[in-house]
Amino acid sequence: MSVAGRHVTGTERLIFTPDRAVGQLVFRLWAAAPVAARRGSAQAVTSVAVNGRARPYSRTSPTVVRIPWAGRAGTAITIELGFTLTLPVGANERWGNRGTTSWFASGMPLLAWEVGRGWDVEPPTTQFAEASTSEEMRLERLTVRHARGLTALATGGPVSSTATTLVTSAPSVRDVAVAVGPFRTASVAGPVPVTVGVTPGLPDRPAVLAAETEAYLRAHVARFGPFPYQRVVIAVLPDISGGIEYPGMILLGTRQDHDATLSHExxxxxxxxxxxDDQARDPWIDEAFATYAEALDRGTSSSYTSFSRLPLAVRGRTGQPMTYWEGRPSYYLGVYVQGAGALLRARARDPRLFDAQLRCYVAHNAHRIATPADVARDLTLAVPELRRVGAIRG
Ligand SMILES: [Zn+2]
Known part of the structure; x- marks a missing residue:
């Protein structure tokens, strides 16, 4: 792909082997979701070929592209797409541009398949959140072309890098993030290599953030198991408040070292x-656990475990999908705070057993999409509390 200011053009080629018969192929164009689109974001598929032949396709909603295709379970399908992406300016989003600094994640058409279920076509959300679902892929090669004098940062381990091209690859990731700009950078080798890039004009110090990242990672690795990627890249960007997580890469707002964001992401x-997880159907499965991780890291558990912070209207609603939270400002309290509180109260009963069960849950569900039933099966110690907050039903 080529990145120039607001404009990204590229191609993607993927080999998809469905685990059940398909009558179509479905891709999501998340950069065309309404909130970003209002700020000038746009995304389009410009060509489709399946097994080497051009195919018709239709855009059935702003974020959904469908390609008619009959395929059998277990038979590989090679899909090649051309795409364009126009980045918004001034959006607090995973897509953005300021001058020569450009960033995007979920920026390539994303295959909407969920193993064991089929196509996920839930609507986008207007919350500062995701509604995407993606299985993992082997990222053979991600090529980012850019103007001379800029630095490209991206998901994956670096394969090669020149003044105008970065190539990365990754054994198993579920999405990709990219940032290009005149970044100030710092790296630490550590057990998990960390690279931080800061957009010029922002006060953040890359070496300080890299050291903080290393410390947080040490604590997370001790609790949850080995870091899942070759390295972690952090791009500190304008317009983002808070942070947005992607495999092996985090898009971070400025001065987030003062709060829990970095640990959380x-x-x-x-x-x-x-x-x-299916972030539209079960947003708590990633947000409650990331908030739990941050609370343990920062010693802030007591601010999550009390019910007094929770408005009555959100109690028992942690397990609701993003469609429920549409237009409700209580999303953060209902999902993040209430969900983390349940996990932290459960852990308090027997921290050693809880930590062991959580490591088993992570190992058991690694590289797949977990559901509430998976949490209930592996993290039995948390089931009563998770039932109480409505994360697990039945
Ligand atoms: Zn989060």
Missing amino acids: LGHQWFYGLVG
């Missing part, structure tokens, strides 16, 4: 990254 490398 790093927690997502295990919860959303390694153990995936």
Whole structure:
């Protein structure tokens, strides 16, 4: 792909072997979701070929592209797409541009398949959140072309890099993030290599953030198991408040070292990254656990475990999908705070057993999409509390 200011053009080629018969192929264009589109974001598929032949396709909603195709379970399908992406300016989003700094994640058409279920076509959300679902893929090669004088940062381990091209690859990731700009950078080798890039004009110090990242990762690795990727890349960007997690890469707002954001987004490398979820159907499966990770790291558990912070209207609603939270400002309290509180109260009963069960849950559900039933099966100690907050039903 080529990145130039607001404009990204590229091709993607993927080999998809469905685990059940398909009558169509479905891709999501998340950059065309309404909130970003209002700020000038746009995304389009410009060509489709399946097994080497051009195919018709239709865009059945702003974020859904369908390609008619009959395929059998277990038979590989090679799909090649051309796409364009126009980045918004001034959006607090995973897509953005300021001058020569450009960033995007979920920026390539994303295959909407969920193993064991089929196509996920839930609507986008207007919350500062995701509604995407993606199984893992072997990222053979991600090529990012850019203007001379800029630095490209991206998901995956670096394969090669020149003044105008970065190539990365990754054994198993469920999505990709990219940032290009005149970044100030710092790296630490550590057990998990960390690279931080800061957009010029922002006060953040890359070496300080890299050291903080390393410390948070040490704590997370001790609790949840090995870091799932070759390295972690952090791009500090304008217009983002908070942070947005992607496999092996985090898009971070400025001055987030003062709060829990960095620890939280790093927690997502295990919860959303390694153990995936349908972020539209079960947003708590990544957000409650990332908030839990952050609370343990920062010693802030007591601010989550009390029910007094929770408005009556959100009590028992942690398990609701993003469609329920549409237009409800209580999403954060209902899902993040209430969900993390349930996990933290459960852990308090027997921290050693809870930590062991959670490591088993992570190992058992790694590289797949977990459901509430998977949590209930592996994290039995948390089931009563998770029932109480409505995360697990039945
Ligand atoms: Zn989160």
